[in-house]
Amino acid sequence: MEMYETLGKVGEGSYGTVMKCKHKSTGQIVAIKIFYEKPEKSVNKIATREIKFLKQFHHENLVTLIEVFKQKKKIHLVFEFIDHTVLDELQHYCHGLESRRLRKYLFQILRAIEYLHNNNIIHRDIKPENILVSQSGIAKVCDFGFARTLAAPGDIYTDYVATRWYRAPELVLKDTSYGKPVDVWALGCVIIEMATGSPHLPSSSDLDLLYKIVLKVGNLTPHLQNIFFKNPIFAGMVLPQVQHPNNARKKYPKLNGLLADIVDACLQIDPGERLSCTDLLHYEYFTRDGFIEKFLPELRAKLLQEAKVNSFIKSKDNSKENELMKDERKTMFTNALETEKEKKPKEIKVTVIKVRGGKGDTSELKKTECEGRHCHQDATENVRALSQNAKPTASDLPNPASPITNSNDGKDVPQAEGYRMMPPINLTNTNMMVANPNSNLFHPNPRARWRGGSLMSAVTK
Known part of the structure; x- marks a missing residue:
């Protein structure tokens, strides 16, 4: 942490x-x-899993991991700092996001999840807290502590996953053969929340959630009913049978018709x-009125602008590193010269050569007397030439993909591949706004009574 200045706690x-934090050299935010030092293996497991996935998968709508290091036996993950989350916006827009903003966010979130699913990865914790939004409107999915590679047929998952409100019925009933559809279910819940400002299935227990799923979404399938009746936790419990409309737009009357179709799917x-x-x-929600054709160039332009800023910061950082390397080489060279002088004391020999006319005596004498001074001047010129011409090679530069060794315990911590510096953000509102009543984004909202003190789970569990 010596390279960073702490600005405050986010969550x-x-x-x-x-x-x-702010990088002391570049000013990058x-x-x-920082993962707690705990005896349980779960903490290291979650940290290792997040590092593994963020090193392996890169997409413009996934959060960027900059570097990893270990200090005082605690694992530190350094991410690009992004202004706020979708949850923060919902605290401000208590009746839901404006339709154009909503469509742009959903398009990017779907692209991110599609990318993960195409690589056989399920996120398992999609929720408003885990969707970051930059100042320019770029949405990025974060928090891969629960992500998993898709299991082979017949394999099972045993980890506890997903925040309850966004948990698919197969997860609630602990059916261990789930897959990519759990992320799609969670996304459907998030869409309703983003559109209306209120969570669709807030619940205090698994039984409460099952009851609301049946009441608001639909009856359990025979397979899920069988799991329900066999589970001793739900012994003696009976779920209601509800008749739901077949039309998605009647089922979700608060939503735009095309958006209701997506939620129903x-x-x-x-x-x-x-x-x-x-x-x-x-779906037509995205394809109508040429939305994709118009928005993709806009999105690429925003990403390009961020990339340019990134390159500027990285170049600035590298130039400072190069200057430090030059100064270090200059010091080493000068020290070597001084050491050599100590070993070989200066000897001045004066030779007088008689030349006809008398001028040769003087000129040759001067040349010999200055011999020691010439030695010093040559050394100075050599140092100057070295400092001007020294250019670090690829082998001189630090390799961000190489593991970092902790001086305390000598263990290696994997470093993020493809070190990419993200642009500094002129922050006006941060994630701290959620817990700060004086924040500009603080707004009286009935959602707060459901959230309680868990608003910071976007970045920690």
Whole structure:
């Protein structure tokens, strides 16, 4: 942490703390997730899993991991700092996001999840807190502590996953053969929340959530009913049978008709009937009025602008490193010369040569007397030439992909591949706004009574 200045705490959870920091050399603002030092293996498991996935997968709508290091036995993950989350916006826009903003965010979120699913990765914790939004409107999915590679047929998952309100019925009933559709279900819940400003299935227990799923979405499939009746936790419990309208727009009357179609495709009780992210991106909600053709160039322009700023910061950082290297080489060379002088004391020999006319005596004498001074001047010129011409080679530069060794315990911590510096953000409102009543984004909102103190779980668990 010596390279960073701490600016404040962004969030805190059961697994760690997230701090807002500034790089002392470049001025870059970053978010550093510091995992607690705990005896349980779960903390290291979550940290290792997040590092693994963020090193392997890169997409413009996934958060960027800058570097990883270990200090005082605590793992530190350095991320690009992004202004706020979708949850922060919902605290401000208590009746939901404006339709154009909503469509742009959803398009990017779907692209991110589609990318993960195409690489056989399920996120398993899609929720408003885990969707970051930059000042320019770029949405990025974050928090990969629960992400998993898709299991082979017959394999099972045993980890506890997903925040309850966004948990698919197969997860609630602990059906271990779930897959990509759990992310699609969570997205459907997030869409309703983004559109209306209120969570669709807030619940206090698994039974409460199951009751609301049946009441608001649909009845359990025979397979899920069988799991329900066999689970001792739900012994003696009976779920209601509800008749739901077949028309999605009648089922979700608060939503725009085309958006209701997407939500209905996401919130299917049977996981096999939920559409893929690729199919959802081809829904009329996105294809009408040339939205994709218009928005993609806009998105690329924003990403290009960020990339230019990134390059400027990285170039600035590299130039400072180069100057430090030059100064270090100059010092080393000068020290070597001084050491050599100590070993070989200066000897001045004066030779008088008689030349006809008398001028030769004087000129030759001067030349010999200045011999020691010439030696010093030559050394100075050599140092100057070295400092001007020294250019670090690829082998001289630090390799960000190489592991970092902790001086305390000698263990290696994997470093993020493709070190990319993100642009400094002129912050006006941060994630701290959620917990700060004086923040500009603080707004009286009935959602707050459901959230309680868990608003910071976007970056920690």
